[in-house]
Amino acid sequence: MRSIVLTKGVPDFSEGAVSFDEDGHLERGKTPTVMNPNDELALEAALQTKVRHGGHVTGMSMGPPGYADVLKGAMETVYTDDSYLLSDRELAASDTWATAITLSAGLETYQENVADVDIVFAGFKTADGETGQTGPQTCWAMDWPIVTHVVALDIDPEERTLRAKRLVEGDVDEIETVEAPLPCFVITDPEFEPTYRKASHRLTHKALRAETEERAAEHEEYLTTWDHEDLKLDPDYIGLDGSPTIVSSVDPIPKAPSEREATMIDPDGGMSEVLEEMQPYAAEAGD
């Protein structure tokens, strides 16, 4: 089984790490880049596949050279075998359409030059753009089958099929069991959980960890970088030039208009009014 995991670096939005200027705009320079949290689940799904069925997992990312560190992180934590970075200036400011075209070109180039791929894994949304569009659009460009919002995954390498449980949102949420042929795109849901039911799986997992530590220490040996010419892409149809959408403005989340006049209360003496509001709803004594 050979899989590719699409991953991306994002600003670290966790408290204490993220930095905003006085206008409320994100200060990227002061905010560290980390692997997109949802992509970790895609990587976990790929790892589960490798532990159960053996094979090879490649991490692939499109972005600036600094994303090599994100791919290295993927190697350290989820034991990818190698890394591919699609990077050059022409790819800057791509929206999801241009990104999907570029990533699909990366996948096709990989298939032509490296090996056939059975599964492409991707996470649901990034923490910055939060579109949820890039995975499905990349799949569209490949014209492969796709299963999205996957929470559990089983693969049958002999039958060349996968079976997945996926979440459906509606007025009532549902869970579907889906069967799809390989090769296939799998987009993990934030609820995805890998399972290692057999002792042999757990042992394999442990062995992989030891083997990967050596590899990750020499990550650059396992990193291939492709630019738009390697991918045979015309600059007019990628990056900003190839992006249908632009961001016309970015506003900090606006302050809510003041609609109520709050009575300031000192808890040590002024609570009678508040408690009178609440008492009608108190539970009966002994409830």
Add this chain to the structure above:
Amino acid sequence: MTAIDPDDHTVDELTERLQTIDDEDELQAILEAERAGRDRQTAREAVHRRLEGIGAADDDSDGVEEGTETEGEYEETKEDVGDEAEADAEEAEAVDDEDEAAETVDEAEADEDEAKEADDEPAEDDDLSHPTRDKKHIRGLADGDYADLWVFCETQGGELLEVSKEMLGKGRELMDQFEADYGDEERVVAFLMGDDCQGLAEECIAYGADIAVYHEDERLERFLHKPYTEISAHMARGEGTVESTDWRDYDKPRYVLFPATNNGRDLSAKVQAELDSGLASDCSDLFIEANEISNPVKTGEPGVKKTVEKVLHMKRPDFSGFEYSTILCLDNPDRDFHPQGCSVIPGSFDPIERDPDREGLVVEHDMDLEDDWFRVEITEYDRLEAGIDLTGHDVIVCLGRGIADDPTGGMELGLDLVDAFDDAELGITRGIVTSSYQFEGHVEQYSKEERQIGETGQVVAPDVYIAAGVSGAVQHKVGMDESDTIVAINTDTDARIRDFSDYFVEGDLFEVLPRLTEAVEAGETALEPEAVADGGDD
């Protein structure tokens, strides 16, 4: 004085002249001159590239910095671009100033192959003749005819989803306004598919559509990516029999809305890609108005401003809820991007009142479906246990990041207060859902998204809403603003929640909540003294 005054040259000329300069100081001087003069982004980049080319330490990267990103997501390419760049399509980065550039341009000093060769031909190729990989995906329509607002009406179990009705209501409002603004009567077109959906198409008319196009096939009972994408694109392009398409005479819809549900969002991404257009995801506000653009990629002429009429402005929270972006989907000079599309967060808009007597045209769509489209098969499905319903209770106690010092203890105090009421539930803010707080096992279940109150969570309107340690982000306000009485407990008197509370109890929730619980249980109208008491039963 520099040997070259960049103001005298187009970027192309300048780039060429730079190749003859090997002196770092000279190049820095040209850079300064450019900044002081026309300050063209593309010209500055050309100098940076040359600096790289001669191996100079280019420490001032003009806002191009490592670690900024763009991959597949929106870049903050602000529209009010001030660049006077010469037409150099391969360079145009739409950024208005260096600070903004820092947040926009994603490629840091990227590839080592400096001195990029320009295209053989400054690209103006409508015939898409390059033997490059991307061409097979380009539908390449230019100067097409576009009209109407289309709405994908997602269904479940033989009913329209609520969000489908909400989008029809918003679509109706947008197109009524469109007619008032522009004098053109364009329509709201519902499109849907399923195993038995003619009745639902009629329902779409009752909820505001002028036209409802539907495709029936038993294999479409549940959403499947490939056939749903193919049918939607086929409908949108007006392909099909004359009888099913003679109500329209345009190439593609002007606008299209999809629900931001798991399936709706997937479909929006694939259909818009198939229609060679773009979209914004998870929008919570929409309006149509003219927009003045100066982005050279969109105007075709750097330094020129151009007004585009009838632009759908799509507003969305992003950056993990820290910012609102307005996304526009705009034609390039030689390649149209229509329909302008987006997915819409459920609950963002109100449906209009159902009117079974509303008149409209219901059209059955005609198309052969290929067996190969059904390679993905749904073998079973179940309804999930409904999550926690926070609506309909007398009292809601909502906890925010104020519990950070002791998340488990804070959660316990909130639950104790909930228990003191006859009919109450515990809610949490998005901040808790997305935090990395460690909750101990017995309260961890209360930290899940199913209890989130706010724009992307549940909307509640209890008689009494108690917000403890909640700062009051606007998205939170949306979820609780209709409550009768809102009591905030917070140490920070500047917290935004003060602007939408009736009572602001100035205190630490860890200290106030237990006393409040005790007072409610005892039927008191004052808190038991904590350290210092002053009675206060007034």
